[in-house]
Amino acid sequence: MADPKHLDLIAERVERLLLRHEELQRTNALLLDQVASLKNERDSLRSRLNAARARIDALLDRLPADADFMPKDTE
Incomplete structure (x- = not known):
């Protein structure tokens, strides 16, 4: 029989x-x-980033195509 203490x-x-x-x-x-x-937060941040990129792309598309708006180097 096994030891009770054990x-x-x-x-x-x-x-x-x-x-x-x-x-x-x-x-x-x-x-x-x-x-x-954290996954939900990541997905939300990713969505906000994509929306911000889309807004920046839309603003870039509105810029004039020529370079007249760029400042010229002063020599």
């Missing part, structure tokens, strides 16, 4: 492992939420 040590270790497992599951869930939030 069984108690094993039971204690199993309890600690179960607690650690639960803690890791909670941490993982929080990290998954954070990843989802």
